[in-house]
Amino acid sequence: MVKVDFFYPRWGSEHIAWDTFLDSIQKEGYCGVEWFPFGEDTDHEEVLWLLHGRGLKYTIVTCVVEPFDHVRVYYQLLEKQLSYYGELAKKIFRPEVISVQMGREYFEVEDIVQGLLLCERISQQYGIPILQETHRNKWNYGLHTIPRILKLFPGLRLTLDISHWYCVSESYLEDRQHVLEEILPHVDHIHARVGHSQGSQVPDVRERAYRQIVDTHVAVWQKWIDLQKDRGVEQITICTEFGPPPYLISSGNQDLDKDKQWQQNIWIKKHLEHTLIL
Numbered sequence: 001m002v003k004v005d006f007f008y009p010r011w012g013s014e015h016i017a018w019d020t021f022l023d024s025i026q027k028e029g030y031c032g033v034e035w036f037p038f039g040e041d042t043d044h045e046e047v048l049w050l051l052h053g054r055g056l057k058y059t060i061v062t063c064v065v066e067p068f069d070h071v072r073v074y075y076q077l078l079e080k081q082l083s084y085y086g087e088l089a090k091k092i093f094r095p096e097v098i099s100v101q102m103g104r105e106y107f108e109v110e111d112i113v114q115g116l117l118l119c120e121r122i123s124q125q126y127g128i129p130i131l132q133e134t135h136r137n138k139w140n141y142g143l144h145t146i147p148r149i150l151k152l153f154p155g156l157r158l159t160l161d162i163s164h165w166y167c168v169s170e171s172y173l174e175d176r177q178h179v180l181e182e183i184l185p186h187v188d189h190i191h192a193r194v195g196h197s198q199g200s201q202v203p204d205v206r207e208r209a210y211r212q213i214v215d216t217h218v219a220v221w222q223k224w225i226d227l228q229k230d231r232g233v234e235q236i237t238i239c240t241e242f243g244p245p246p247y248l249i250s251s252g253n254q255d256l257d258k259d260k261q262w263q264q265n266i267w268i269k270k271h272l273e274h275t276l277i278l
Helices: 018-027 044-054 071-091 109-126 143-152 162-169 174-186 208-231 254-275
Strands: 003-009 032-035 057-062 098-100 130-133 158-160 187-191 235-239
Touching: 003 057, 003 254, 018 032, 018 044, 032 044, 044 057, 044 071, 057 071, 057 235, 071 098, 071 109, 109 130, 109 143, 130 158, 130 187, 143 174, 158 174, 162 208, 174 187, 174 208, 187 208, 208 235, 208 254
Parallel strands: 003 032, 003 235, 032 057, 057 098, 098 130, 158 187, 187 235
Antiparallel strands: none
């Protein structure tokens, strides 16, 4: 049997005071938060001490948001960011993983390998797993981008957000299941957002109209969990990553939108707790 640690995304809740936010996620049984530290104006050390004091864990999701005009500049920015997280972790405590949305879809293979080597070096330096998040407009924007990189970098580790691949391919990868199954052993963290062939987030995961799409996602996550059990892994991490507008189709009412994001994240957590075979 494997134990699941569920993380709630800070994304979309930056307007909520941290104490109030953490009270809410702890009440719902989350073990921690997934956080982009540079996504809000806050004291990062203070947040980590707050998490530590509550016995909560954290994962980091990150990307370079500064403009860059050369791959070399991009990787200088990324190294600075990852090293900052490492030093922050040394002061207080480490994240479970760092998920990096790395590069761009137009990066050449040699650029991608350069970035993977950088992430590997920083990971070893600070003892923090650094994973590549599958994401639109990043180097791994589609399933087809992975096999060629694996040949060059067999140690590749991923955060799987399969909603992006469904959207990019305008399919549920029905004819590429054999490729997907070859990649699942390289996955260490899951973003449990439900997307569809025309977008990376269904309008409302709670609606029965999307239940077949939900089942398609859950089937992939279950295959991954089965692999973890076969490997003897005892604990896994999943972030319920339903986001705010524009991922969420806005109602025009901010309060309603915030509640809808919250309710969808709670729904998928409970659904997985009752559906996944652990």
